[in-house]
Amino acid sequence: MAGMISQATAADLTVPYVAPIIEQIAVPGGWYLRGDIGIGIERGRFKENEFDKPPPGYRGRWIRQSIDDGASFGIGIGYQFNPWLRGDLTAEYRTAVTVRGIGQQTGSFNNINGTAYANMSGSLSSTVILANAYADLGTYWGITPYVGGGLGMAYNRMTGFTQTNTIPSPNGPVPVLAKYNDAGTASFAWALHAGASYDISDRLKLDLSYRYLDFGSASTGALYGLDNAGGKPKFGDKYRSTDLSSNDFRLGFRYLLGGPTVAAPMPVIAKN
Numbered sequence: 001m002a003g004m005i006s007q008a009t010a011a012d013l014t015v016p017y018v019a020p021i022i023e024q025i026a027v028p029g030g031w032y033l034r035g036d037i038g039i040g041i042e043r044g045r046f047k048e049n050e051f052d053k054p055p056p057g058y059r060g061r062w063i064r065q066s067i068d069d070g071a072s073f074g075i076g077i078g079y080q081f082n083p084w085l086r087g088d089l090t091a092e093y094r095t096a097v098t099v100r101g102i103g104q105q106t107g108s109f110n111n112i113n114g115t116a117y118a119n120m121s122g123s124l125s126s127t128v129i130l131a132n133a134y135a136d137l138g139t140y141w142g143i144t145p146y147v148g149g150g151l152g153m154a155y156n157r158m159t160g161f162t163q164t165n166t167i168p169s170p171n172g173p174v175p176v177l178a179k180y181n182d183a184g185t186a187s188f189a190w191a192l193h194a195g196a197s198y199d200i201s202d203r204l205k206l207d208l209s210y211r212y213l214d215f216g217s218a219s220t221g222a223l224y225g226l227d228n229a230g231g232k233p234k235f236g237d238k239y240r241s242t243d244l245s246s247n248d249f250r251l252g253f254r255y256l257l258g259g260p261t262v263a264a265p266m267p268v269i270a271k272n
Contacts, residue, residue: 031080033075033254033255033257034077035074035252036075037250039249042067046242047242048103064102067099072094077089083139099158114168121162122158123158123159125159128213131152132193133149134193143196144205146193150193156217156218157183157184158180163178179224180239181224187218189214190213192212193209206252208251210250217244223238
């Protein structure tokens with residue numbers, strides 16, 4: 001009798017097995033469109049043979065180089081592969097910014113020794129195409145931080161460049177005005193991204209990001225112009241901008257077009 005009671009008690013304490021339930025969060029996958037605007041803090045190094053590689057007997061140096069900050073406007077199309085990985089192809093236009101340089105050259109001018117100064121300025125604009133990949137780092141209260149990188153090409157165009165020279169002469173400084181032809185240069189470009197998106201809805205996302213962009217180099221066309229005697233300036237060369245880069249702060253939107261829904265697995269929860 002005691003054995004029967006023990007078996008009955010053990011049976012009463014047994015908890016029926018219930019299969020675990022895996023809760024999932026639906027993440028829209030497939031294609032998306034994007035649009036971005038940004039402000040860029042642009043940098044670059046500038047070269048011209050008068051100051052970087054002057055002729056024998058002359059010494060040259062740069063006194064000042066600067067490039068203004070600019071804006072960018074971009075569009076793109078991308079694909080959400082899973083909750084952690086996505087990629088897109090973007091194209092953007094970077095508005096024209098003013099590039100300035102002041103150079104100094106010492107040597108013999110008009111049969112006298114002295115120092116000549118050149119004040120150069122013009123505009124730089126760019127079109128950049130990038131293929132980007134991003135790692136989304138999880139979603140917390142609707143916010144998804146991410147990191148990424150991109151590779152592509154930039155077409156950098158330099159326009160309206162002029163060079164105003166002040167040349168020593170026996171009768172005092174002589175002004176010389178020269179111009180550079182407009183020209184465009186294709187360069188390799190690459191970028192690093194860091195940012196976060198916010199879910200406005202299940203398909204629309206607000207995107208705030210920082211991007212470091214390296215967009216190569218640019219060059220003017222050949223130098224031409226007239227000095228006060230009606231001839232070409234003594235030393236002429238192309239004006240080059242190298243190591244062009246920008247620290248971009250960007251605001252954008254992504255709209256998910258729909259497609260396969262991918263699920264982000266959550267911890268297993270067993271119901272009693």
